[in-house]
Amino acid sequence: MSTKDKARRLKFEIFRYNPQDENSEPHMDVFEIDETPFMTLFIALNQIREKHDSGLQFDFACRSAICGSCGMMVNGRPALACRTLTTDLPEKIQLYPLPTFKLIGDLSVDTGTWFREMAEKTEAWIHERLPFDPEATEERMNDDIAAAIYEGDRCIECGCCVASCGLANVDSDFLAGAGLNRVARFMMDPRDSRTDADWFEVVAGEQGAFACIGLMACADVCPKELPLLDVYAYLRRKALSAAFADDQK
């Protein structure tokens, strides 16, 4: 909460473009509102829509930083709007939609299609060893392995890492942090029948871990603080060991 006596007047510059309106041109609109304690961009943007411009498009669902709907560029940096407190920002706040995703309108982008395609491309599901037996007791798993898989499972597919990625911005096929993290999550899962060799094409291919140019903005902007550097290292190690194993055959 701001301890200042006088509330700040926040000046929002927001990217506007409605592709459904033939008269619409991309431009910036400016809105001024008074800052209130605990104000997040969720609160601010709804206030702007409800009091100033009810056509403003943006996406929120959970408004608690778990659903991944509200990624946007906040003063040049990808972030989840719902958990961004205005007190952490200067008075002038510039908002753009995330790049790398198709624009729906204003701050709203189509992350759903990107992530579905990524899931299809990497076959991001458990490749089962045997069909489910409803009568059987569950397969055992060491709790430490469960915890490690959970760590990889925590990605909320907000797209901030994709938008921040130098490579994804020029190569729309690059799997980026979220895609490669998902690959790693299934690779480490003992329930998945795929071997390191099966994964080789995905991990070592042109869109995989070796394509990354190492800027690692993904790790800096990830709102879940996923250890993406470790993920890349893990994938490269796995790919290399699969390649060497192949050589020795």
Next chain:
Amino acid sequence: MMQKLLTTDVLVIGGGLAGERCAIEAAMAGQEAMILSLVPPRRSHSCAAQGGMQAALANCAKAEGDSTTVHFLDTVRGSDWGADQEVANIFAEEAVVAVRELAHFGVPWTRVKGGKNHYFIKGEDVDIDEALEKDGLITHRDFGGTAKWRACYAAAGTGHSALYAIDSEVVRLGITVRDRTEAVALIHDGTRCVGAVVRDLRNGSHFTVMAKATVIATGGYGRIYGQYTSNATINEGTGASIALDTGIVPLGNMEAVQFHPTTVVPAGILVTEGCRGDGGYLLDNEMKRFMVEAEPEKQELASRDVVSRHMVQRIRDGYGVESPYGPHLWLDIRHLGEEHLRTKLLEVWDICRDFVGINPAEELIPVRPTQHYSMGGVRVNKDGQAYGLAGLFAVGEAACWDMHGFNRLGGNSLSETIVTGRIVGRRVAEFVAGTELRADTGCAFDALAAAEKKAADWLARSGAGPSVYEIRDAMGETMMHKVGIFRTGEELSEAVAEIGQLLDDCDNAVLRCKDPGINPELGFALRLKGMLRLAMTVARGAQARTESRGAHFRTDFPLRNDRDWLSRTLVRWGADEDSPSFSYEPTGIIDLPPGHRGYGSDDRIEMAETLEHHNASVLDEQTGHGRLPSTEEMGSRLKRGAWKALSG
């Protein structure tokens, strides 16, 4: 241009856990399924379920002696005898399979660690030896209102992991998902539902989907409480609303609304019951654990309705902590330690940091009860088949199946989504296999034209009417303050009048934005009347029910009344009718006789008729209220008297 008419075998409205699991079942039966979702399905509100999923696997030491029968007992007691007991039993038995199936689909459940484990139980710091032969099986944490530790969990992201696992199966099976779409009307001929009219939220256009079977899986209606809800912004009850519009399908127990004890102040975001399950305390402004005196047996882990009432009463008695956002109480999880908080309760750690700006290992969390769950919904039989309209089904929170009665136990909703998705999905597949698509496109195009006209009418209105957002805010204030945790006849009458006024205001409201395309204000305006109508069914239902049961508490009628109100409220309200009509059906065949829940008050008005007499007429009465036949006969899955062996 988009096609205006699509067809599929199974149309699932809603891409959360229940809807997706249902679609998987249909797809596995070789049928074509299409899922409509307001958001990409992984952003559905199922992802917000934190602490656990109840299933009686009985794997850890504190779960010893648990069974599906104990789970059944806890669920019926939790429901304050409002549940359909056969459904509660089906649920308890199938929950075990549901949790294991999710493990198969990839959920990284927390596992038993054989050997010495450290826990906090009722304020005590204890060491318990977990059996080495259980090592690696799915473990449990304690939750409210349960006799045993039963909640299976993946840190505090259980719903997230479950949703990602289920959606992965949807992708694997190649099921069509149309995200950013909203069903705005059902297509039906008075006896049979054949699909829905849909608004495309990418461009604002409408289209129709004709289907052999239609499944409503849209979640709850918490947003009728405005800002006073833990629910996502998308939980506006759209599925219940379009069912109500038919005038044929009744909604059940709309007045049964759950308030969760611990949402953080002021953000209104929930922190899991697992905080208390893992040993957290509630404290008042004198740092006293008031729940120990209020509920000596269960303490902080009585059912949610009971804990929420004690909290609000504590605040009313002057023991609340004052803040600029009104009084609150404290949740104390400091003693659980940073390591536990940053692993088993990681999502709680994040919420405290991001939205309250505190470190919960060192500081107290400001909390108070907020609207959380909708026990009411589209009334269905045990197969998930809606009353009155063949081919229409409902699952999950959107449905009133009805295993929760007047209070849902924590962790039971997550299990319900998978259990009901599996069971209802199978019934949907059977229904589809035995039917043809009725290609009466006339009725589909009529419904499409009506939906397009509705949108055009909103855009055509001009003048100085109220804004849709002002009406929404007024609805939220009325609902929280007059149809909230403690209810009185006087306040409910005021609420009914106020919502009536807001319905009139809605007819005069004017849009500020006339932009073509998505137009978010128009999108909300198109939902607003439906939300007000749902609010009215909640307020009128609460006004009529002159007793206290579960989450429905009338200070002017504080006793549960099994003589007059051991019943389920049904409400029908066609879109063109002035007012809703209420009727009451028996809750179902009763096996466990009404009694004390084990927490809360033990005073009640006893049932006057015998159980035999009551049970003899249940089928006829429910059929009279619109229940369609189930595949198996009523009562076939009730394990009559199984509970007797437990309670001695």
